[in-house]
Amino acid sequence: MSIRNSILFFVCVCALYWAVKPQSSTVLRVSTESVENKRKPVLKIGEKNQQDVQMIYTPSTRRSIAKVSSLKTTDSGQRVQDTGNFEEPMLVNVYVFDERGNLPSKGRVLSQVCGIDVPVDKDGFVNLELNQGCDLFASRADGLFLSFTEEVWVDHQSGEEIDLDLVLSTDRIGGLGVQIAKVSDGFRIEYVYPNTPAEHLNVATGSIITEVNGVETYDLSILDFIQLTTGKVGTEVKVRFLNDLPDEPPHRFVRSVLEGP
Incomplete structure (x- = not known):
């Protein structure tokens, strides 16, 4: 892995450590x-x-x-x-x-x-x-x-x-259980954490996420991506990958807690 790619990977991994509370209608x-x-x-x-x-x-x-x-x-x-x-x-x-x-x-x-x-x-x-x-x-x-x-x-x-x-x-905050890197088509899976929704759905390293809950990811920032994929534990995320066929339904993930090593 080149120095440039290593730096990019490190930034993406660090960014996944940070997420926000899901949107609410708080008065x-x-x-x-x-x-x-x-x-x-x-x-x-x-x-x-x-x-x-x-x-x-x-x-x-x-x-x-x-x-x-x-x-x-x-x-x-x-x-x-x-x-x-x-x-x-x-x-x-x-x-x-x-x-x-x-x-x-x-x-x-x-x-x-x-x-x-x-x-x-x-x-x-x-x-x-x-x-x-x-x-x-x-x-x-x-x-x-x-x-x-x-x-x-x-x-x-x-x-x-x-x-x-x-x-x-x-509310507990959950996610997909992946580390990602930004690419032109969306976000590439760099690592799948064990015992997470991504592992349970057999998500492969190298897969590229192109859509989350109907939102295309090619022009999203890393923080925008995290906002879409993280949320209350037990809620659902619909994801499409680059290699999915047009008539295939989206993959359904159920957010879960991602614990540290």
Whole structure:
């Protein structure tokens, strides 16, 4: 294998270690309520019957991030992220928990702020002081995959203090059980993990995936491919290969957890 192909293979393998939570219809609300006897803006995910405030929610996002930043209005009226420094530091109290209100019991939980891993305490809490716009999210290790929190953009003013609740799904994340490399026709299977859906369906190394759930793969990025093939354990993925005949039905995979070696 050439050096170039080796690098490409390494990048593809690493990319498969990263996946996102499947798309959902989660309602995003913000309210002001009493927290530790103080009146603070509280951002919560999934809460109902609370007062809406201005925010940007992108349901088609490929990555789940709380964009803790100033938002400014462009000449066209669009709200965009202001990358400048805050006039005053902003305090963010982050709480990470699952859909039942508990710290997830399975999988290592991380929060990441400005590209830096920040561990949460035993109660899923971490206190931050931010001086500039920043991406902030939480993730839970699930085998070789990561389950991420939903995305929301927080519109704030410098000097505020907010409570940010990040909710991690309790659903297990599953996939096909393959390592892939991008090729012109789609994605080539480089390795099939043992005891996975791909092995159970006798997928051969070198096979090229050209379609996933009706979406052609020739122009997809690796992350787009991962988004399509990973999801809740037990759900189905329909896959077509380059050598399939036109009248053949797609191959049906049932997503399963992919554990580390």
